[in-house]
């Protein structure tokens with residue numbers, strides 16, 4: 001059984017390469033991103049997607065945007081880096097990992113001596129981006145190793161959206177928990193929600209489970225409640241795009257619905273995420289900006305129009321799962337149970353979050 005998983009972002013020979021996720025599963029197309037503008041577009045168009053993955057890509061994007069900056073002082077370099085970080089951060093609003101990664105780099109360079117050369121500042125940005133990327137791989141592996149103890153033998157697990165190596169540096173979040181439980185022979189079946197409208201479950205999660213030889217079946221999103229009512233789901237685990245101080249969690253649209261159904265049926269509902277997804281600057285989920293995407297994504301099915309022309313649509317990309325509906329949050333530092341605010345603080349030092 002393979003215990004290494006797919007990596008969708010690569011920094012090699014001075015260049016940033018990603019798999020274009022909009023083309024999967026039909027084509028495994030690797031593209032190079034050469035400018036900050038291309039990184040912005042790739043994130044916006046979901047060529048690269050998933051909270052940790054957009055943080056990693058955004059970090060490399062900052063380096064790509066600043067690497068040709070030649071003229072100017074330390075102050076103007078910092079100013080230009082801030083401008084680029086704001087620009088990259090404007091590509092998608094909900095996942096905090098993007099602003100976390102960009103701010104992390106800004107803090108590093110702002111802490112330097114004003115006489116540091118531009119070339120050393122650029123090196124520092126690149127090294128920080130590579131470190132964020134490397135760290136995410138390790139955190140995701142650890143999340144899987146920590147979370148697998150929650151998986152009972154012969155488990156039927158339901159998951160939503162895509163949370164694997166495509167969405168992270170490697171291993172994934174919820175995906176990593178399932179994968180590591182699978183390595184122990186505990187997984188009977190994974191129910192993969194197709195995840196309308198962009199089909200991250202149908203197109204991407206099935207592709208990753210297939211590569212990792214994890215037994216799975218695709219279901220339409222609206223079948224989840226029926227499966228739960230028939231006792232076919234032992235646990236639910238999803239990823240997260242932003243977790244507020246009190247544990248309220250933003251994740252792909254439909255996650256909230258699953259959490260309510262899980263509560264009704266007495267099924268444990270877990271969130272898996274690294275510390276870069278925690279936002280300790282906000283008290284609760286009402287403060288999380290929810291990305292509204294183009295109505296065309298809903299008016300078509302897999303790019304084929306599925307409605308009479310002139311139909312209107314409303315397309316929020318994420319929803320908020322209240323902390324009361326979450327049984328535990330699985331992190332690299334262990335499994336965190338309610339009361340989340342107190343227990344997150346205790347597990348992570350203030351400096352980390």
Ligand code: MRU
Nearest residue numbers: 049050051161163167239240252
């Ligand atoms: O719009 P997407 O595809 O970027 O949404 C991704 C999700 O909602 C994932 O569940 C989340 O980012 C966690 S990924 C490890």
